[in-house]
Amino acid sequence: MLLFWIVLFAFTTQAFANKLGIPSQFLSPEYQGVVGITSFMILGFALGAFIMAFNIYTYINHAHRFPFLGTLSRPFFKFCINNFIIPVAFIITYIWSSSAFLGAIELKTSFEIFLDMSAFLFGNALFIGLAFIYFFPTNKNIFKITGLSEAEFEAKLEKSIARNKKRGYRIPSVTEGSRWRVDTYLVNPFRVNLARESQHYDTETLKKVFYQNHVNASLFEAIIVLVFFVIGIFQHNDFFVIPAAASVCLVFTVVLMAISIVMSRLKGWTLTFFVILFLLVNWASSNWDILNQANYAYGLNYDKEPVAYNLATIDSLNNDLVRVNIDREHHERILKSKVIQIGGRDKSEKPKLVIVNATGGGLRSTLWTMRTLQYADSITLGKLMQHSVLMTGSSGGIIGASFFRELVLRKDSLGESIYGQTYRDKSSSDILNRVLFTFATNDIFIRFRRTQVDGKSYILDRGKTFENQLNRNTDNVMNKKLHDYYKPVSGGLIPMIVMAPSITNDGRRLLISSQPISFLSYEYPDLRDQLNIGSENIEFGRIFSQHDANDLRFTSALRMNATFPYIMPYANLPTEPKIEVMDAGLRDNLGTKITAQYLKVFQDWIEENTSGIIILQIRDTEKFTEPKEGNVSILDRLTNPIGSFYGNYFNDQDYNMDQLLEILQSSYEVPIYKIPLELRYELDEEIPLSWHLTALEKKMINEAIYRPHNEESLVKLKTLLH
Structure with missing residues (x-):
């Protein structure tokens, strides 16, 4: 999962694939022949999809380590706010790098760059906002799961705790042995709260909260993947042909969402599942044409005997x-x-x-x-x-x-x-x-x-x-x-x-x-x-x-x-x-x-x-260039044989x-x-x-x-x- 972010950071900072022109696709996206507000808004929207896929993946994989989330209203929203470091760092890096690129390469004015970056942020916020419009009414916390108000739930909980103390045993944590200590968390970008103790909450109820959230997130991901697939039907329409960088973000999003959907069901068996799936698909592709769909030279007749x-x-x-x-x-x-x-x-x-x-x-x-x-x-x-x-x-x-x-x-x-x-x-x-x-x-x-x-x-x-x-x-x-x-x-x-x-x-x-x-x-x-x-x-x-x-x-x-x-x-x-x-x-x-x-x-x-x-x-x-100069390092000695061949x-x-x-x-x-x-x-x-x-x-x-x-x-x- 972090590999996707590393690749995106490398593209944005022009640290990778410069000879293939990939960084320029991100730093100056083009839509219908124009590098401008629309192209940046589309890229921001696509990046917003990837950020939400990242949040869903980490929520499914790690939310159980923070059981107090289940006691909060809108637990997934709170998780996303506190999972901001990598996405925000990338957005800041992108704005810095793209602004410099647009000024130096595309020769845009400061005002034009400001409009482009604003469009990028708007597109990003638009997808994330639409996603939360889905999650706010559909995700449940512990109070919605039990059907009690917070006051009623707390009163019932106090009685349960008192009974347990008399009987001499403690209620196990929902994350026995895997919970990470959290003292404070962000309620919103401008407000910090103390994390509520959750050990005295019923384990099964908390599990139900996270399970419902995971299933809901998986349903959202399945809908998004289906939407991407349907959009592909209209690829001949210029309106739907998005910038290349946005397509890269969509590929990353689809892959991450597919992993999340499987992980929400199989948990620790996810890696085993994908290994077995790869082996099966690899075998089937050599036997079934539907999984080994070849590309053709158009005009040739493939119906005759080869x-x-x-x-x-x-x-x-x-x-x-x-x-x-x-x-x-x-x-x-x-x-x-x-x-x-x-x-x-x-x-x-x-x-x-x-x-x-x-x-x-x-x-x-x-x-x-x-x-x-x-x-x-x-x-x-x-x-x-x-x-x-x-x-x-x-x-x-x-x-x-x-x-x-x-x-x-x-x-x-x-x-x-x-x-x-x-x-x-x-x-x-x-x-x-x-x-x-x-x-x-x-x-x-x-x-x-x-x-x-x-x-x-x-x-x-x-x-x-x-x-x-x-x-x-x-x-x-x-x-x-x-x-x-x-x-x-x-x-x-x-x-x-x-x-x-x-x-x-x-x-x-x-x-x-x-x-x-x-x-x-x-x-x-x-x-x-x-x-x-x-x-x-x-x-x-x-x-x-x-x-x-x-x-x-x-x-x-x-x-x-x-x-x-x-x-x-x-x-x-x-x-x-x-x-x-x-x-x-x-x-x-x-x-x-x-x-x-x-x-x-x-x-x-x-x-x-x-x-x-x-x-x-x-x-x-x-054709003829000057030989490269410079001292040879240990790493150079290791990579030069291969680099020399390709270079x-x-x-x-x-x-x-x-x-x-x-x-x-x-x-x-x-x-x-x-x-x-x-x-x-x-x-x-x-x-x-x-x-x-x-x-x-x-x-x-x-x-x-x-x-x-x-x-x-x-x-x-x-x-x-x-």
């Missing part, structure tokens, strides 16, 4: 040379069409082709990729996208690239410039609030609601919520099937996008594209036989050709390519055994491996028909991929230019990895394009595409 996922299937898919040759010829026609559109045949100098690589990094990467592509394409007078043949990478970077690619495809029908601020704002709109709200009100329960996609039925969860919100933010321009991009790409109108989410079962990569790309997964016999090398890639369109692979929603492909653990569910695919996929950044954050394979396959054609390749690397972090994970990828490109360049007869565009910022300005950005973070990202290192890269790009 594909056998084994080495034999993989071998048959990756060794079809006839298919490879057909696909290569298809892509050479695309390249030829691209060169013709550029005007290469009419020039003495052959054109250069562009490949765009974009790293993952949540919404910061989405906005940064969008910003860089807009700016680079505008200063080159549209030549960047005209020369681009391939886009690849991971997570938010490919979402931003996909959005801009779609705008390029629609530019003649749009009412405004594709380089405008409007589209950057759309690409950086919040996604996290709705995703966490769905998790809090739907995914932690047994999911029974379903959604229809192209006539196929799927379980509704936060994966679908993510796609719906992405489509809302981008005006539904990417609400398409994967196959809808076949003609625009094959006709050379827009570049091909290849996504490569990682298969969690065996570490292979699932290559998703609107075009056939069997050449990227082909196992060349000489390499396989002589070097014992097999392909790590599996072509999505071929392995699921009988499961309507072409009907896959494009947003599902984007989501699978951007599935950060825990925030979004892994997508299950129709295979036997089932495979799950997650973020492409696990294997290749920048998309360099796909790029290198593509360049190797079409090396002969590129050398004959172009004057070189430009690899535009869009990075959401700085240098993407650095290791960069070193390996640079070496790969170096080897490739040495075999190429035309130059390969690598142009980086990096989102750099000071250490104390780090932008978190999240699906939410603050106003200041958006401003930092938009302005980063003008930094000297990026201006230098853009000049080089413009020169090469002259």
Whole structure:
């Protein structure tokens, strides 16, 4: 129970999860795109629910240690007043931290901050007040239990005590051996009373008081949990989509209330109950689908017999040379069409082709990729996208690239410039609030609601919520099937996008594209036989050709390519055994491996028909940083092995991929230019990895394009595409 408070304090003081952006969700909650009075009131209301859950939990667990409470009017209310230290300390800490954050980051005035904090306190008081409206008339004390007035009860009690003294025995305490000494207590926040002795009260009567209070509290908790569940039904209504921090508070509240409900009935057997329940659910989840509700790739047909996922299937898919040759010829026609559109045949100098690589990094990467592509394409007078043949990478970077690619495809029908601020704002709109709200009100329960996609039925969860919100933010321009991009790409109108989410079962990569790309997964016999090398890639369109692979929603492909653990569910695919996929950044954050394979396959054609390749690397972090300084402590020595592995994970990828490109360049007869565009910022300005950005973070990202290192890269790009 205290763990929840520790986590909340850590979030509020920015002592934990800063890189994931969670503290900013608490310190500047956003509701319907606005950080203001309403968002703070909702967060305060949700925190009020958690505070009441905390009070109920401690009352059920510890009220028996204070038997004098049973002799007071409104015992639960008195208990809550005296249980104030942790909640009040948190509220004070929150107001202090949030006020500082709003002033420094959101650039709010003192009066605006005052209004926000007042709204937070009002929301907090509102829930607590509503809770006590329920408890005041329904909770009973010892006088209500016996049906006597206080005077009548005391008179009867005196007679009972006198009889007991004559008989020579004392009445045992209701908490024999567990009562804590209390001399004074708060009647209200401004008045202190002496605690009444309770040993002479009838034990069974006091037990009845606490039992009635516990049952009443449990009923209240059950009602609240049910209300949360019902609210989840309206998750598609913007009015009900509360700030992400409020959803976190709701999750904590539901968990704490569930524990309290069980504890009120089972007491000391509660831990045993939850251990047994966990083991049973864990066993049942592997046998009953209702407890193991998978997430789906929308558009795929899951009713057909699953594909056998084994080495034999993989071998048959990756060794079809006839298919490879057909696909290569298809892509050479695309390249030829691209060169013709550029005007290469009419020039003495052959054109250069562009490949765009974009790293993952949540919404910061989405906005940064969008910003860089807009700016680079505008200063080159549209030549960047005209020369681009391939886009690849991971997570938010490919979402931003996909959005801009779609705008390029629609530019003649749009009412405004594709380089405008409007589209950057759309690409950086919040996604996290709705995703966490769905998790809090739907995914932690047994999911029974379903959604229809192209006539196929799927379980509704936060994966679908993510796609719906992405489509809302981008005006539904990417609400398409994967196959809808076949003609625009094959006709050379827009570049091909290849996504490569990682298969969690065996570490292979699932290559998703609107075009056939069997050449990227082909196992060349000489390499396989002589070097014992097999392909790590599996072509999505071929392995699921009988499961309507072409009907896959494009947003599902984007989501699978951007599935950060825990925030979004892994997508299950129709295979036997089932495979799950997650973020492409696990294997290749920048998309360099796909790029290198593509360049190797079409090396002969590129050398004959172009004057070189430009690899535009869009990075959401700085590639080269100064080594860390400082003395190493004993704790550092213990944690460095693990910390070094995770801290240098993407650095290791960069070193390996640079070496790969170096080897490739040495075999190429035309130059390969690598142009980086990096989102750099000071250490104390780090932008978190999240699906939410603050106003200041958006401003930092938009302005980063003008930094000297990026201006230098853009000049080089413009020169090469002259």
